[in-house]
Amino acid sequence: MTASRTLAGDARVTAGTRARVLRAVDAIGYRRNEMARSLRLGHTSGLVGLLVTNLRNPFYAELALGIDSVIAPRGQKVVLCHTAAEIETERRLIGELTTRRIDGIILAPAGADHAYLAPTLTAGTPVVLIARPPVGLAADCVLVDDFGGARDATERLLAWGAERIGFLGLPPPVWTSGERLRGFLDAMSGNRGALDPALIRHHDGNVESARQAVVAMLRDDRPPDALFCANGQTTLGAVQAARETGSDLVVAGFDDLELANLVGVRLVLVAYDPQELGRQAAAKLIQRAQHVGPLDLPPSRIVVPTTLVEYGLVSRQGRADAAGG
Amino acid sequence: MTASRTLAGDARVTAGTRARVLRAVDAIGYRRNEMARSLRLGHTSGLVGLLVTNLRNPFYAELALGIDSVIAPRGQKVVLCHTAAEIETERRLIGELTTRRIDGIILAPAGADHAYLAPTLTAGTPVVLIARPPVGLAADCVLVDDFGGARDATERLLAWGAERIGFLGLPPPVWTSGERLRGFLDAMSGNRGALDPALIRHHDGNVESARQAVVAMLRDDRPPDALFCANGQTTLGAVQAARETGSDLVVAGFDDLELANLVGVRLVLVAYDPQELGRQAAAKLIQRAQHVGPLDLPPSRIVVPTTLVEYGLVSRQGRADAAGG
DNA sequence: TTGTACGCGTTATCAA
DNA sequence: TTGATAACGCGTACAA
Numbered sequence: 001m002t003a004s005r006t007l008a009g010d011a012r013v014t015a016g017t018r019a020r021v022l023r024a025v026d027a028i029g030y031r032r033n034e035m036a037r038s039l040r041l042g043h044t045s046g047l048v049g050l051l052v053t054n055l056r057n058p059f060y061a062e063l064a065l066g067i068d069s070v071i072a073p074r075g076q077k078v079v080l081c082h083t084a085a086e087i088e089t090e091r092r093l094i095g096e097l098t099t100r101r102i103d104g105i106i107l108a109p110a111g112a113d114h115a116y117l118a119p120t121l122t123a124g125t126p127v128v129l130i131a132r133p134p135v136g137l138a139a140d141c142v143l144v145d146d147f148g149g150a151r152d153a154t155e156r157l158l159a160w161g162a163e164r165i166g167f168l169g170l171p172p173p174v175w176t177s178g179e180r181l182r183g184f185l186d187a188m189s190g191n192r193g194a195l196d197p198a199l200i201r202h203h204d205g206n207v208e209s210a211r212q213a214v215v216a217m218l219r220d221d222r223p224p225d226a227l228f229c230a231n232g233q234t235t236l237g238a239v240q241a242a243r244e245t246g247s248d249l250v251v252a253g254f255d256d257l258e259l260a261n262l263v264g265v266r267l268v269l270v271a272y273d274p275q276e277l278g279r280q281a282a283a284k285l286i287q288r289a290q291h292v293g294p295l296d297l298p299p300s301r302i303v304v305p306t307t308l309v310e311y312g313l314v315s316r317q318g319r320a321d322a323a324g325g
Numbered sequence: 326m327t328a329s330r331t332l333a334g335d336a337r338v339t340a341g342t343r344a345r346v347l348r349a350v351d352a353i354g355y356r357r358n359e360m361a362r363s364l365r366l367g368h369t370s371g372l373v374g375l376l377v378t379n380l381r382n383p384f385y386a387e388l389a390l391g392i393d394s395v396i397a398p399r400g401q402k403v404v405l406c407h408t409a410a411e412i413e414t415e416r417r418l419i420g421e422l423t424t425r426r427i428d429g430i431i432l433a434p435a436g437a438d439h440a441y442l443a444p445t446l447t448a449g450t451p452v453v454l455i456a457r458p459p460v461g462l463a464a465d466c467v468l469v470d471d472f473g474g475a476r477d478a479t480e481r482l483l484a485w486g487a488e489r490i491g492f493l494g495l496p497p498p499v500w501t502s503g504e505r506l507r508g509f510l511d512a513m514s515g516n517r518g519a520l521d522p523a524l525i526r527h528h529d530g531n532v533e534s535a536r537q538a539v540v541a542m543l544r545d546d547r548p549p550d551a552l553f554c555a556n557g558q559t560t561l562g563a564v565q566a567a568r569e570t571g572s573d574l575v576v577a578g579f580d581d582l583e584l585a586n587l588v589g590v591r592l593v594l595v596a597y598d599p600q601e602l603g604r605q606a607a608a609k610l611i612q613r614a615q616h617v618g619p620l621d622l623p624p625s626r627i628v629v630p631t632t633l634v635e636y637g638l639v640s641r642q643g644r645a646d647a648a649g650g
Numbered sequence: 651t652t653g654t655a656c657g658c659g660t661t662a663t664c665a666a
Numbered sequence: 667t668t669g670a671t672a673a674c675g676c677g678t679a680c681a682a
Contacts, residue, residue, distance in 0.1 A: 002652060004677060012651055029448045034424040035360050035370065036675035039658050045360065046425075047372075047404070055393070061386040068380070068407045075421070079372070080405045082393045096400070099359040123354050236583065243587055258561065262568050262588040327668060329661060337667055361659035364674050 046076050049097040049105040053085040059274045066278020087111040098125050104285040106130055126288035128281045132175045142281045142302045146176050149270035149306035150183025153252040154228055156268045156308060158191050162226035166199035166217055169230025180230040199224050210237025218245045229253035239265045260311045267311040276304050371401050374422040374430040378410040384599045391603020412436040423450050429610040431455055437498055451613035453606045457500045467606045467627045471501050474595035474631035475508025478577040479553055481593045481633060483516050487551035491524035491542055494555025505555040524549050535562025543570045554578035564590045585636045592636040601629050
């Protein structure tokens with residue numbers, strides 16, 4: 001129909017007919033159907049799937065923002081899916097997304113084995129893994145420098161003179177916690193005297209379980225004088241525990257913290273830019289979508305760097321007291 | 326084709342042919358095209374658009390989670406769009422979403438006038454506004470009890486014995502800040518002596534501008550002894566300023582805070598459940614989609630309640646010191 | 651400049 | 667039980 005040409009901005013339409021078409025469009029509130037358009041044109045959906053395990057973690061909101069900043073200028077949008085860390089949910093959602101001809105998937109995987117994604121990749125839907133490397137699969141991933149960040153933070157604790165350093169994180173199956181433990185141990189290898197295997201502990205993953213674990217450590221006969229916390233929730237719990245027990249515990253942890261300078265605990269935190277992870281993942285997805293065969297380009301592993309941020313103690317009088325007193 | 330019937334689980338297919346179809350499907354990695362399917366069936370996209378002004382605000386992540394918890398069991402998904410508080414971007418995104426036959430839109434509007442949404446509504450796409458009521462439009466909305474929360478928190482400051490209470494928020498065009506100012510003034514009407522119009526101020530919206538504004542107030546000849554902060558960023562800045570100047574300022578504020586008990590400032594915060602807003606908005610969207618005419622059901626205004634949370638001062642020795650010393 | 655025919659991938663309907 | 671045909675709304679190619 002001529003209407004199609006008019007709306008497409010085709011020059012071969014009389015000004016008169018164009019006006020008539022536009023008037024009619026306005027009258028009936030016509031909007032062209034993008035689904036039908038995509039079907040005819042062989043387009044994909046213009047949607048990028050983002051699957052996350054825990055939307056409450058502000059990390060994922062920042063991640064989404066980074067992705068959006070790259071894909072929105074191309075007219076693409078983010079479909080946000082919450083897997084609740086359930087592998088079955090993750091698989092089902094991936095299936096539903098691919099049948100909608102999604103442009104690509106950015107996945108923070110729940111499970112340790114990602115082989116089930118192979119058919120999705122060979123079917124032409126690019127997948128980029130976030131925060132964990134692929135296992136049993138050749139796919140792109142964007143990681144945080146978990147090992148280096150943990151090592152650097154631990155070395156800072158040693159430089160501060162810590163003599164008994166503990167480690168608290170999530171149980172081993174979680175890849176990031178494992179890497180952070182490796183980084184911790186690497187730093188400690190230079191000062192084995194400060195390392196007591198009994199001070200390497202794990203907790204459930206929420207703030208409260210971390211708090212209880214740290215309280216238990218602090219009330220022990222030989223409490224640590226410093227603690228490395230493998231994730232943000234752990235750090236929150238540790239800070240609460242240190243204040244609650246009146247301990248002088250010095251804390252290192254992954255993920256930066258709002259108001260960290262005011263919590264009354266000496267801290268060194270591993271900071272990184274979650275938006276940068278999103279930007280890198282989205283860019284890789286776009287690059288991958290432009291290549292036809294999945295193996296034109298070898299799978300890449302992009303590592304986002306970390307930095308340390310120190311927080312001393314701010315006294316009630318407003319002096320920054322870096323000596324920890 | 327018989328393949329369609331097989332995949333649809335139609336009973337009128339021989340076990341033999343069914344097996345042959347499934348084998349072929351497996352061999353070529355066939356996935357049915359949901360876009361074509363929707364076109365034929367007259368379905369909508371199964372997507373709900375969520376447009377937010379600032380993804381970095383954790384409020385929106387919680388909101389998305391609440392929405393997802395209601396729509397995911399129905400097979401729907403959230404399309405997340407970041408408007409960056411730009412009205413033009415908001416309008417463009419809404420246009421792009423409606424052409425994709427989106428099931429509905431949940432919008433945290435950037436501007437004050439929402440009349441431009443009327444065609445979208447009459448075209449049959451339900452819209453629910455979040456956190457701000459519609460202006461120039463008959464549409465559903467889900468609000469926080471901004472007025473009541475602000476009033477309650479201010480009354481708590483008065484009950485604590487505050488004698489000079491300031492107000493800091495975003496400039497008037499922001500509806501929520503206006504409501505919170507109304508609530509503040511309502512509470513103060515019972516104690517006009519504590520009210521000094523010179524202590525009602527506004528700032529830009531980020532933590533740093535709030536901090537500077539509060540430092541200025543505290544260094545004034547007649548500083549406030551308590552401050553109501555109209556949003557979360559404001560509260561963060563105020564807490565920093567109070568600690569930095571060594572002031573005994575007591576702070577009330579909207580939005581709860583992580584580690585609020587440790588920041589060394591006596592606080593009363595207005596808390597609410599952002600997930601509940603999301604659930605309510607999604608439920609309303611679904612209800613609206615089930616009614617054909619836009620006016621079968623009158624537009625509703627759902628208000629989510631708030632609660633107060635008090636934080637005293639925790640001394641370094643671990644005592645909770647509710648007297649503020 | 652405008653209208654007609656066809657096909658994108660799928661399913662409803664009817665014929666075989 | 668299976669295969670053929672038409673149609674969902676749109677855009678391309680060609681005819682008028």
